[in-house]
Amino acid sequence: PSPGERPYAGWLYGGVGFVSDTGRQQDYLELQLGIVGPSAGGKFVQNEWHGLIGADEANGWDHQLKDELGILLAYERKIHAWQSVNIAGFSADLTPHYGVTLGNVMTAAAVGGTFRIGLDLPEDYGPPRIRPGLTGSTYFAPEGPRGWYLFAGVEGRAVARNIFLDGNTFRDSMSVSKLPFVGDIQAGVAVTVGDVRVAYTQVIRSREYREQPDPDTFGSVSVSVRF
Template sequence: MPTHRFVKTGLLHCAIAASLTVFCSAALAEADENGECTSKPGIRELKKYPDVYNFYYENDLFAGTDNNYTNGIKLSWVSANLEDYINDPCLPNWVRQLNRFSEKLHPGPFDSRNMVVSLGQEMYTPTDHTRRDLIVDDRPYAGWLYLGFAYNARNDKQMDTTEIDVGMVGPASLAHQAQDFIHDLRGIDRFEGWSNQLNNELGLMFVRERKNRILSISGTDGPKIDAISHYGYALGNVKTYLNAGMEFRIGSFLPNDFGTSPIRPASDSNAPLPATSSRRLLQTGLHAFISFDARVVARNIFLDGNTFSDSHSVDKKYLVGDVAAGIAWQWVGGKVTYAQYLRSKEFDGQDKAQSYGSITVSLEY
């Protein structure tokens, strides 16, 4: 690989990681001279509780393919548990003002809340990597680079999530450069048709989702079992859909959260804890899970093409579903999850359903 390309791409990935780190750091405590937050009656200080940092990686290499939804990566920072995220003395004032707007979206008797900041990238390619011309009967080349802001509010059996994603579709997503970099490192042939990718477009998505724990069996003898339903919607020029689904978990230990999280918006696995708890990753255990999600899709820019300019597009299917099975291991301070997903055909002419793998690593600090 030419040195200038290696340096350029390396700087790109460093800049992405640095931007997330800087943003998350900016949301930390407004400490006094002694490094402590000023206490206020009835407020659990953010500074006294650990945050969670998540790394998500999804790729179809786990299924031996390299097309369609071919890669997704996301880093996220999950704030400590907050009873009040408007008056908490450890949050900067600008964050409190943003949260004042957000809390109006989550009215109700919730025990606790938290905030999530994410930075992610997704890439989509057709099947034939050798063709340079436009492949009219296969999905468009596309990338999506985005920053996400999410707010969770929960009680014992319910969690509501609101998320806003903003980013770029097209060459500005840097999906082409990221894929070339990884393929060069692994000695894999490059995809030759990136000149046909979607045009640059500012992307926005507003996402709401509710999760409910509808079953919980936790006797002292035998495995623990629970079931968690979810339903919601997304609005925006990137994706607009209605979705609903379910997850079943069984194991020696089940985390006190609301299920396993893929990169899908509004599905972060690190829910706020009950008001009496201070840490998420405090116990050790293993559990297995199966889940499904069904979507009625009104818009998918990665299939429908650009909103405000002419671009390649295909005829999408309006009903799409995902089925997943996996295993998760949690220890004190960390958690790792692996899942294999099967996604139904998304557009007319697609050869077969797609399979891909997902790895999530969570660390509490």
């Protein structure tokens, strides 16, 4: 990568998660095990994709992070703090959340919340958020055969370690000067049809390291199937 850019890195992992849901509160615990570095296959995946879409090959992979086994234990709690009355099928709710992530890949604490408003609002905790952390917490419970909602949320994180910025734990590698606090603003729309939910999320993320010139802005499409 060019001077001032974050190190190139791939992260190949598997995870197992456990959910406890009381209807008003959801607790989620996940353990991820994997590998960072050339064995994760990030160079192959990116350059093969670039070849498919006719883009230039990425040149920074020769200086990517070295192989390192990774472990990550994450916990998150979401709370249904407020829900409006249902008027002609329309309602709104507010769901704060907080959590902690521990491991050599990421060590951080987070707090935030999500506001939703829509038609036949499902009894769940909103669409998957884009952030470091939990990958399996996408459970949803449809309220009717179809519905939709708009959502907006914020999250702040105190970051003690991020291997993708700090570099390898026990070996010399490229790194940047990580900032200790990171914030996200997210907004989007989710549509539920039967047991399928499709959501689009747009994110503005504050600078994550000192050399980063501007905040990041990016989007994501997620598809969840309930069975």
